[in-house]
Amino acid sequence: MGRCDICANSSVKCPYPLRRDGSCYTYVSPSSLTRHNFSAIIATVKPETLNDVLNTYRSYGHRAYGESVTELQHALQCAAFAQQAGEPPVVIAAALLHDYGHLCHNLGEDVAERGVDARHEILGAKLLKDLFCDEIVDAGRLHVPAKRYLCWKEAGYFDSLSDASKISLELQGGPMTDAEAKKFESEPHFELAVRIRRYDDMGKVPDMQTPDLDSYRPLLEGFVRRVA
Numbered sequence: 001m002g003r004c005d006i007c008a009n010s011s012v013k014c015p016y017p018l019r020r021d022g023s024c025y026t027y028v029s030p031s032s033l034t035r036h037n038f039s040a041i042i043a044t045v046k047p048e049t050l051n052d053v054l055n056t057y058r059s060y061g062h063r064a065y066g067e068s069v070t071e072l073q074h075a076l077q078c079a080a081f082a083q084q085a086g087e088p089p090v091v092i093a094a095a096l097l098h099d100y101g102h103l104c105h106n107l108g109e110d111v112a113e114r115g116v117d118a119r120h121e122i123l124g125a126k127l128l129k130d131l132f133c134d135e136i137v138d139a140g141r142l143h144v145p146a147k148r149y150l151c152w153k154e155a156g157y158f159d160s161l162s163d164a165s166k167i168s169l170e171l172q173g174g175p176m177t178d179a180e181a182k183k184f185e186s187e188p189h190f191e192l193a194v195r196i197r198r199y200d201d202m203g204k205v206p207d208m209q210t211p212d213l214d215s216y217r218p219l220l221e222g223f224v225r226r227v228a
């Protein structure tokens, strides 16, 4: 087995669960992914306060989202588009936070182009679930399935996706089947996730001016779980 280019681990195991069945890959080359059994979960510091979350954006928001915007620009644009559409605060907050998991893995900025699914929606939901309300956590967890769902639901949606989104769609399982779509519609916040998905698809505008991160603090404070 060759050296893992992602985790620089030349022994055996890459510390990331990359497949939806819970097993993982060791990345060898762009055209060659070898699979091995692995059960460890990514170890990332869980944010305990809203400040921790905002600091994650301050520290890692410069990372490339792809399509000529950074992760922070993407988050702010999604929130701004939701705001411009007159969405309620919970939708704006969910739009801002939906890709939090992208900031918390170390698989590299071009992970999808290298044929690897970082499962950022699962990672983000795990990290935020004790801090934010269910709507926000679920919208993040479901925003990738929402893309797969819309490909099943709406003629023309797939064609409207960016090239990068089409590449990641394949890694994420492709369009839903009828059975998958039915199950998705039984999720408590699936409609919210679909709404977030629309803004997710829009938030890729190079050099768009948006409100800054700190301007969303009061809005986000309204959705932080209060621990007695």
Ligand SMILES: [Fe+2]
Pocket: 098, 099, 120, 121, 143, 144
């Ligand atoms: Fe995402």
Ligand SMILES: [Fe+2]
Pocket: 074, 098, 099, 200
């Ligand atoms: Fe996104």
